[in-house]
Amino acid sequence: MPINPVRFRQSMEEMARVGATKGGGVNRLTLTDADKEARDLFALWAGDADLDLRIDEMGNMFARRSGREDDAPPAMAGSHLDSVPNGGRFDGSLGVLAALEAVRTLNDESIVTRRPIEIVNWTNEEGPRFPPSMVGSGVFAGAIPLEAAYETRDSEGARFLDELERIGYRGDAPCTPRPIGSYLELHIEQGPVLVNEGVQVGIVEGIFGLTWLRVTMKGERDHAGPTPMHLRRDALVGAARTIAAIREIPEKLHPEFVATVGELSLSPGAINVIPDEVTFSVDFRHSEPELMNEARNLVEEAVHREAERENLEVEIQDVGSSTPTAFDAGVAQAVRSACEESGYSHRSMWSAAGHDARYAADLGPAAMIFVPCVAGKSHSEEEDMDWEDGCRGCDVLARALVKMADS
Ligand code: HGY
Numbered sequence: 001m002p003i004n005p006v007r008f009r010q011s012m013e014e015m016a017r018v019g020a021t022k023g024g025g026v027n028r029l030t031l032t033d034a035d036k037e038a039r040d041l042f043a044l045w046a047g048d049a050d051l052d053l054r055i056d057e058m059g060n061m062f063a064r065r066s067g068r069e070d071d072a073p074p075a076m077a078g079s080h081l082d083s084v085p086n087g088g089r090f091d092g093s094l095g096v097l098a099a100l101e102a103v104r105t106l107n108d109e110s111i112v113t114r115r116p117i118e119i120v121n122w123t124n125e126e127g128p129r130f131p132p133s134m135v136g137s138g139v140f141a142g143a144i145p146l147e148a149a150y151e152t153r154d155s156e157g158a159r160f161l162d163e164l165e166r167i168g169y170r171g172d173a174p175c176t177p178r179p180i181g182s183y184l185e186l187h188i189e190q191g192p193v194l195v196n197e198g199v200q201v202g203i204v205e206g207i208f209g210l211t212w213l214r215v216t217m218k219g220e221r222d223h224a225g226p227t228p229m230h231l232r233r234d235a236l237v238g239a240a241r242t243i244a245a246i247r248e249i250p251e252k253l254h255p256e257f258v259a260t261v262g263e264l265s266l267s268p269g270a271i272n273v274i275p276d277e278v279t280f281s282v283d284f285r286h287s288e289p290e291l292m293n294e295a296r297n298l299v300e301e302a303v304h305r306e307a308e309r310e311n312l313e314v315e316i317q318d319v320g321s322s323t324p325t326a327f328d329a330g331v332a333q334a335v336r337s338a339c340e341e342s343g344y345s346h347r348s349m350w351s352a353a354g355h356d357a358r359y360a361a362d363l364g365p366a367a368m369i370f371v372p373c374v375a376g377k378s379h380s381e382e383e384d385m386d387w388e389d390g391c392r393g394c395d396v397l398a399r400a401l402v403k404m405a406d407s
Pocket residue numbers: 125126127133134352353354355
């Protein structure tokens with residue numbers, strides 16, 4: 001099953017020109033014109049590969065190749081084409097286009113698998129514009145209500161459903177759970193493990209849980225000069241102390257626990273006015289549900305402690321969460337056998353990044369494949385990947401996909 005590295009790289013480089021940024025990354029926020037352009041390009045390539053394209057009511061794109069037993073639950077492989085703001089050109093597109101390369105190779109070799117194969121481009125994997133993340137796969141798996149997704153608004157007030165219709169990707173197919181034979185997702189690791197250990201392929205056997213919160217702290221706007229310090233209710237001071245406390249939580253829980261405050265907004269934002277309202281996000285992750293619960297308690301304790309200290313009102317909003325999930329040992333074994341066939345070094349690992357495989361795993365056996373990215377860097381324009389690594393990942397995906405499609 002020899003993939004075509006030149007064709008694969010050409011498609012990756014053409015896709016990287018969609019929403020390209022000066023710094024070598026991509027800006028393809030979900031449901032923007034750049035996302036539409038990426039979707040249109042994928043749809044064109046799916047047509048060229050004689051795949052039947054189905055778009056569901058969340059805009060998820062399923063490019064289907066018939067199997068000998070066409071009613072069998074499909075062997076799926078895919079990822080996402082949307083990006084974070086000024087993100088990397090490999091995050092997500094690697095998984096979609098490697099799956100496409102695998103199918104193109106099956107076409108070249110005139111191989112027909114038992115199961116149909118479906119390549120998936122999931123809507124809004126990333127989440128920054130319309131939180132939470134992984135919403136297309138989350139609705140597909142029945143974990144997120146369609147109406148809730150439709151009514152989400154971005155920071156300018158644009159509604160998810162209106163934007164989905166505006167780019168022409170509100171499909172007719174129901175976005176509801178259906179059995180899948182298997183799911184595979186190739187992705188750059190987006191972390192330092194494979195690079196540091198010099199290992200070529202990661203066999204991803206599970207995925208961290210993640211919780212997203214949004215905290216609002218409200219104090220009192222007042223003059224920066226005449227207002228005595230002891231009379232102030234400074235929302236930014238309360239938020240700053242809380243954020244510093246959140247930074248200390250991971251080391252209380254586990255060396256692999258992570259917590260991040262990535263968004264912060266304040267009002268009025270004037271040099272001579274005491275801030276009266278601050279909103280910030282909280283993202284924390286781990287593989288153990290108990291530690292996720294404990295972290296949630298510690299975050300709430302910090303918020304209420306610092307609010308009381310500065311006499312602030314607080315609101316903690318749940319933006320979204322997904323539970324830690326072990327992937328399927330059988331699919332992981334298919335990935336391991338593919339690595340052994342090709343002689344690639346490999347190691348088992350879990351993913352600390354969120355991926356649509358998390359929700360696909362609710363509908364059928366799933367696992368992921370990681371390849372190294374340069375310096376483990378991602379979610380930035382500097383994200384980079386050696387092409388040999390990418391081709392190794394594509395080769396493993398193609399081999400494992402055929403095994404699963406013939407299982
Ligand atoms: O947040 C994540 O881990 C993913 O990149 N959306």
